[in-house]
Amino acid sequence: MPPRLPSVPPSSAVERAARGWLNHLDVERGVAANTLKSYRRDLARYAAYLAAKGVNDPASITEAHVSDFLATLREGTTDHPPLAASSAARTLVAVRGFHRFLVLEGDLPTDPASAVSPPQPPARLPKAISIEDVERLLEAASLGDTPAALRDRALLEVLYGTGARISEAVGLDVDDIDTEEGVVRLFGKGSKERIVPLGSYAAQAIGAYLVRGRPTFAVKGKGTPAVFLNQRGSRLSRQSAWSVMRAAAERADLGGHLSPHTLRHSFATHLLDGGADVRVVQELLGHASVTTTQIYTLVTVQRLREVYAQSHPRAR
Template identity: 60%
Template sequence: MSAPIEAALDSYLRHVSIERGLAANTVAAYRRDLTLYAGWLQGAPPPAEPVAGLRQITAAHISAFVRYLSCREESPLTAASIARVLSTVRGFHRFLLEEALVDVDVARETKPPKLAMRLPKAISIEQVAALLAATDGDDLLQLRDKALLELLYATGARVSEVVSLNVDDVLAEVLDEEVVRLTGKGDKQRIVPVGSYARSAINAYLVRARPLLSARGAATPALFLGVRGQRVSRQNAWLIIRAAAERAGLSVAVSPHTLRHSFATHLLAGGADVRVVQELLGHSSVATTQIYTLVTVDTLRDMYTTAHPRAR
């Protein structure tokens, strides 16, 4: 990879990290995508030609790169993954044009592959109740798990948002004001109501479990702690939910995101406005939230087919 391309990649990654303030994980994903792209440019097969500098890249290179991603022998990417990589590449080329490093944005017209419509996987209200009931008990970890799962379902939060919470984030807001401030993608904050079940579970955990867990490790402001007193990770949370699902005897796969999907689906089925759900989930576009309306329509259709005497 020639110095001009390498230097431009470094400049772009500094730009998204410092000036745009993207999260470290997002910047790392951009770096992986662009490293793949730059490596491919160096040995691009026909009809494209290998390039040594930024101004040699053409629209043909971008199109050929997208085709390569879908059919490479080592591990072809799915349409969703290709769309993500292409989004990164297009952002890089926009940056090159804005910085006057090139005269034209050669990636502008390249379209991502069409994505199949995938409905979010949600579980029923009864299954959620069984999952939460599986964490009942007075054991330290049962109290913690109950608070964690109740908060995930009460707020529809991403698991990363919940495990990153500190004690100070909930002491006043959740227990007194009945809301919690969540920090989502791009460090965007939103206020989400928290119901009485979650507040009660959090209070029980803070009073009866967290002090004892905290004494097992170094001092940390983290809200949810592991057995050694450290902050619970996203992986820990996934294992906690999987174990609860097994104890509840659920036959479906359950992950932290399942509770987020269930939160949105149950709200919409109960009559909540899609734009309210959008705000609660922290979606930047209502189009992302509207996929949940397809779930509720499917449910209504199934109920109609089953119940109406002339539906079949």
């Protein structure tokens, strides 16, 4: 049974110090009212915890107190249910801000919360779809031979064929694509440039669009170098690209949960399933750290477990 915190009123010294920090945030920093309300609630719980431990002065708070308070948040008490990692981390933000303020004001010589790390939320596995579903999606994007259909097919082929972010795809200029060499130049976060293979299907779709689709849009515009254009001849927006994806997903009967990023996730997952090295996938995705890319390996391991559970006679 979870422990019950004694019903002890918060130490007046801790409470006064907390009130001073909240006033500072309100008057001098102009923090939003909802944020102040959350911080006030978090610090009230912190003050009650300290009072129950017999801590009556901010100067008596140690790193062990802060760590134990965080553990209490995660485990819960009879008065409070356990908090999720994200909620506990938000509460710790208030506690750390409070102590940092006291140090800056000269009320404390050291910060007992500075070395306490917030809990890490569980990694969210990227959502990928099967190769068969990708093919259905791409087919649904190219119904007919209109300029819009050619553009939509080319856009989705580029997203899946290169693993590009949606902002990178709609940011493409004509000079960034070399269909003969089968490569595309993408500009990622921080304008970091990378050269990515285009793939034959994407190259064919882009080639068809540039010849038979883009000129129809371009004559209505003002000479933009953008690859993907809207009906007015301007660069296609991210919102319009999302609409293209949603419409294709609905026509393919894949539901409304898909986004352009789904194709990026599928690109990475299918490469790893096919035996690609994780560091090669890192370069293709434009990740600064391989740690970011490694989350996709969890997806493939999960898939292996599912196949094993369904197929091996000794799995169950």
